[in-house]
Amino acid sequence: MSAMLRGSNKGKYMYDLIVIGGGSGGVRGSRIANVDEETLVTDDTKAATHGAKVALIEASMHHGPPHYAAIGGTCVNVGLMVYGSLFSHDLHAAQQYGWSGISNPTHDWSTFMEKKDKEISRLNGIYGRILGNAGVETFEGIGRLKSAHEVVLTGPDGKEEVLTTERVLISVGGWPFKPSIEGADLAITSNEIFYLKERPDRLVVVGGGYIAVEFAMIMAGFGSKVTLMYRRDLFLRGFDDDVRQHLADEMSKLDNIDLQFNTNPAKIEKNPDETLKITTEAGDEVEADCVLMATGRTPKTEDLGLDLAGVEVRKDGSIPVDEYSKTNVDTIFAIGDVTDRIQLTPVALMEGHCFADTVYGGMDRKPDHEYVPSAVFAGKNEIGSCGQTEEQAVEEYKDVTVFKSTFKPMLHTLTGVDTKMLMKIIVASESDRVVGVHICGEHAAEMIQSVAIAMKMGATKKDFDSTVGLHPSSAEELVTMRSPAYRYVDGKKEAKL
Numbered sequence: 001m002s003a004m005l006r007g008s009n010k011g012k013y014m015y016d017l018i019v020i021g022g023g024s025g026g027v028r029g030s031r032i033a034n035v036d037e038e039t040l041v042t043d044d045t046k047a048a049t050h051g052a053k054v055a056l057i058e059a060s061m062h063h064g065p066p067h068y069a070a071i072g073g074t075c076v077n078v079g080l081m082v083y084g085s086l087f088s089h090d091l092h093a094a095q096q097y098g099w100s101g102i103s104n105p106t107h108d109w110s111t112f113m114e115k116k117d118k119e120i121s122r123l124n125g126i127y128g129r130i131l132g133n134a135g136v137e138t139f140e141g142i143g144r145l146k147s148a149h150e151v152v153l154t155g156p157d158g159k160e161e162v163l164t165t166e167r168v169l170i171s172v173g174g175w176p177f178k179p180s181i182e183g184a185d186l187a188i189t190s191n192e193i194f195y196l197k198e199r200p201d202r203l204v205v206v207g208g209g210y211i212a213v214e215f216a217m218i219m220a221g222f223g224s225k226v227t228l229m230y231r232r233d234l235f236l237r238g239f240d241d242d243v244r245q246h247l248a249d250e251m252s253k254l255d256n257i258d259l260q261f262n263t264n265p266a267k268i269e270k271n272p273d274e275t276l277k278i279t280t281e282a283g284d285e286v287e288a289d290c291v292l293m294a295t296g297r298t299p300k301t302e303d304l305g306l307d308l309a310g311v312e313v314r315k316d317g318s319i320p321v322d323e324y325s326k327t328n329v330d331t332i333f334a335i336g337d338v339t340d341r342i343q344l345t346p347v348a349l350m351e352g353h354c355f356a357d358t359v360y361g362g363m364d365r366k367p368d369h370e371y372v373p374s375a376v377f378a379g380k381n382e383i384g385s386c387g388q389t390e391e392q393a394v395e396e397y398k399d400v401t402v403f404k405s406t407f408k409p410m411l412h413t414l415t416g417v418d419t420k421m422l423m424k425i426i427v428a429s430e431s432d433r434v435v436g437v438h439i440c441g442e443h444a445a446e447m448i449q450s451v452a453i454a455m456k457m458g459a460t461k462k463d464f465d466s467t468v469g470l471h472p473s474s475a476e477e478l479v480t481m482r483s484p485a486y487r488y489v490d491g492k493k494e495a496k497l
């Protein structure tokens with residue numbers, strides 16, 4: 001795409017760009033597109049010198065009901081909940097190493113929620129200030145397209161205003177989807193779980209994606225008894241099969257998690273004492289205090305007026321875009337979860353940044369979705385993953401070598417905790433390039449970020465082998481796996497090496 005003119009609107013419209021949605025992608029896109037030298041205030045805005053006149057419309061400047069997401073996005077909620085939930089494991093481990101005075105630890109949910117909310121509010125404020133410093137005009141309210149160059153802003157007081165703009169960037173994200181089973185309204189979603197007044201003693205989680213697995217482990221870490229219902233054989237579809245199975249095996253070892261695969265709820269009812277009864281499609285009953293539906297997210301495009309602007313929308317509500325995040329309308333762009341590419345915060349940031357650099361910065365920057373690392377924060381058994389699964393690699397390269405290692409992390413040689421870590425390296429045999437790395441175990445997320453750099457640079461297995469390990473660490477296993485577990489030749493798994 002040829003670079004467009006900076007601030008080319010020349011007074012025809014009120015703004016060069018209106019951004020609808022101020023989460024991860026929208027804040028980044030607007031901040032980078034905006035800012036001329038005169039409004040540069042902090043170091044944080046120094047990179048942003050593209051000079052467009054930008055307005056950003058965000059439904060809420062403060063997290064929580066009814067919009068839940070707010071300026072800057074609320075992803076950090078999960079991070080804090082994960083950290084909070086891990087202490088139960090750490091406190092147990094500490095005692096096995098001789099620490100005392102912590103034999104009967106208790107957790108105060110309301111103290112934790114209060115501190116978490118305070119931190120998220122602080123972040124909301126920071127994002128508001130960053131935008132202000134960058135010179136982005138920020139409006140609280142709902143944005144809706146009236147035409148390709150007009151956006152209706154409905155403020156918190158219900159008042160409507162029409163803003164005109166040369167271009168629009170849509171970054172409205174998604175909203176949790178609940179299947180329409182009987183009593184679904186009694187279930188909460190990931191929106192509400194961040195605001196529970198009390199920790200449920202018994203939680204049923206429905207679904208088998210990131211959110212289902214993470215919240216099953218988070219709430220179990222805090223002490224809830226969790227039943228995870230997933231409609232198919234094994235959760236986390238799309239992840240490497242060995243990693244999925246390894247995590248399922250590890251979760252099955254935990255006393256307070258009951259994994260129920262091939263199980264789906266048929267109805268949810270309220271008992272006279274306000275607790276809930278979940279009846280599965282097979283007719284089994286489970287009693288719980290709370291049901292979390294983690295059954296996917298739907299792009300938030302329903303009332304966005306996309307039809308009035310002529311923007312194409314897929315059946316599932318997502319917006320198709322080209323490699324520069326442009327929709328079928330030349331002046332309308334979309335980034336982040338609403339486009340249904342990879343739904344991760346850093347990906348939305350990258351897409352927003354590339355958009356601004358290309359359209360207002362005179363650069364030619366396409367977001368690069370290859371070797372994007374991801375993590376599932378499943379307690380002490382988190383997954384860190386980058387690149388292809390074994391199945392995908394065999395499909396693409398036919399000749400593939402697989403290295404695998406399962407071992408007990410050194411920490412647990414003294415704790416007595418029955419847990420294992422899995423590491424897997426997938427290599428395209430002909431080029432020796434490492435095309436997939438999958439880790440399940442403590443600190444997997446931290447490890448995979450560094451591995452992703454090597455993979456992005458095209459590292460071969462030989463490069464991994466020639467790197468000296470760091471001892472003692474679990475990560476050193478990544479550079480000491482010398483013997484392949486098995487190979488594929490011409491797409492067929494070889495029984496013997």
Ligand SMILES: Cc1cc2nc3c(=O)[nH]c(=O)nc-3n(C[C@H](O)[C@H](O)[C@H](O)COP(=O)(O)OP(=O)(O)OC[C@H]3O[C@@H](n4cnc5c(N)ncnc54)[C@H](O)[C@@H]3O)c2cc1C
Pocket residue numbers: 020021022023024025026057058059060067069070071072073074075078079141142143144171172173174190211300304335336337338342343344345346348
């Ligand atoms: C529970 C949960 C945990 C997650 N954990 C992680 C994680 O650990 N790591 C990770 O990388 N990703 C995580 N994600 C995914 C990540 O949050 C998204 O990929 C990312 O936020 C997408 O950014 P976005 O800009 O597209 O949308 P969002 O960040 O969702 O922002 C959209 C914004 O638009 C606003 N909005 C919507 N409609 C309108 C409108 N009409 N007018 C005005 N404003 C509007 C919303 O209020 C919201 O603030 C998680 C998601 C969820 C739900």
Ligand SMILES: NC(=O)c1ccc[n+]([C@@H]2O[C@H](COP(=O)([O-])OP(=O)(O)OC[C@H]3O[C@@H](n4cnc5c(N)ncnc54)[C@H](O)[C@@H]3O)[C@@H](O)[C@H]2O)c1
Pocket residue numbers: 179206207208209210211212214231236237264294295296297342343344374375376377
């Ligand atoms: N750690 C992270 O980076 C992180 C954490 C949370 C979310 N996310 C992002 O957010 C996105 C959304 O997460 P998610 O967990 O909501 O979605 P998901 O697509 O990962 O999982 C949805 C799950 O719900 C199940 N499901 C769908 N419809 C159902 C139905 N009618 N009945 C029963 N089950 C049904 C699916 O089989 C799937 O297992 C993810 O794709 C991910 O990119 C990332």
